[in-house]
Amino acid sequence: xxxxxxxxxxxxxxxxxxxxxxxPPAYVILWALIELLFVTNPLQISSRVRVKFLRAFGAKIGxxxxxxxxxxxxxxxxxxxxxxxxxxxxxxxHNQDFVRIGHDVVxxxxxxxxxxxxxxxxxxALVTAPVDISDGTWITTRCIVLGGSFLGKSxxxxxxxxxxxxxxxxxxxxxxxxxxxxxxxxxxxxSND
Numbered sequence: 039x040x041x042x043x044x045x046x047x048x049x050x051x052x053x054x055x056x057x058x059x060x061x062p063p064a065y066v067i068l069w070a071l072i073e074l075l076f077v078t079n080p081l082q083i084s085s086r087v088r089v090k091f092l093r094a095f096g097a098k099i100g101x102x103x104x105x106x107x108x109x110x111x112x113x114x115x116x117x118x119x120x121x122x123x124x125x126x127x128x129x130x131x132h133n134q135d136f137v138r139i140g141h142d143v144v145x146x147x148x149x150x151x152x153x154x155x156x157x158x159x160x161x162x163a164l165v166t167a168p169v170d171i172s173d174g175t176w177i178t179t180r181c182i183v184l185g186g187s188f189l190g191k192s193x194x195x196x197x198x199x200x201x202x203x204x205x206x207x208x209x210x211x212x213x214x215x216x217x218x219x220x221x222x223x224x225x226x227x228x229s230n231d
Contacts, residue, residue: 052162058134058154060115069095073111080107092117100141116153119143120173135166135185140173149177153185172207194222 059066076083076091088105096115103119106127111117116133119125120141128148131137135153139145157163167186174192177183183201190207200214210220 047158047160047162049162052156053164057164058113058166060113066113069114077105078108078110082107106147126179133169134164136168137171138168139171140175140191142174143171144176145171146177146179146181148180149183150181151183155185177201192222 056063061069072091072095077088085104085106088109089099089103092105092111092114093099096117097111098118100119100121100123102122104124106125106129108128109125110130110132112132112134116136117131117139118137119139120143122141123139123143123145125131125139125145126147126149129145130150130152132150132152132154137151137153145151151169153166153169155165157165165185169183169185170188171177171183172189172191172193175189175194177189177195178197178199180198181195181201182199183189183195186203187201188204189195189201189211190205190209192208193205194210195201195216196210196212196219198214199212199216201211202215205211205216205218208222209218210222211217212219
């Protein structure tokens with residue numbers, strides 16, 4: 039636009055991300071070391087070891103949950119995972135706000151769940167919103183789930199989709215942004231594919 043001087047935000051003046059920590063710096067640093075050694079570690083360390091350390095730092099994780107190698111969890115004290123869920127290899131839960139994952143949920147490889155963004159027109163301050171993933175949902179490979187999203191019961195998100203907003207139960211979601219393209223289950227379903 040002519041005559042409009044587009045502003046530039048001085049990032050040196052931006053409020054820091056520590057506003058989301060909710061814990062003393064030493065605790066956050068200790069978690070970062072534990073995460074690197076026992077959670078993100080690409081070696082085939084037992085899923086039970088990952089879950090044990092996540093619980094020790096405040097995550098609420100149900101029975102029979104599988105955490106595969108190379109997973110990352112920013113703040114375990116802001117994470118809840120229900121019984122029997124599977125968290126795939128390379129999943130990154132960047133939870134500066136609360137993330138709730140229901141029971142029997144699959145979050146497949148390389149998916150990124152983030153609860154944070156920035157006040158991009160003001161001062162780049164951290165802005166967060168929780169993520170709620172309902173029971174039975176399957177988020178397939180390399181999806182992105184943004185803060186403020188709610189996925190209804192038994193939703194299926196197809197590969198590389200961007201989830202942003204609220205979605206109903208039983209939906210198949212595809213695209214960027216993800217939109218409902220069908221129903222996962224139907225009353226007259228004859229196949230198990």
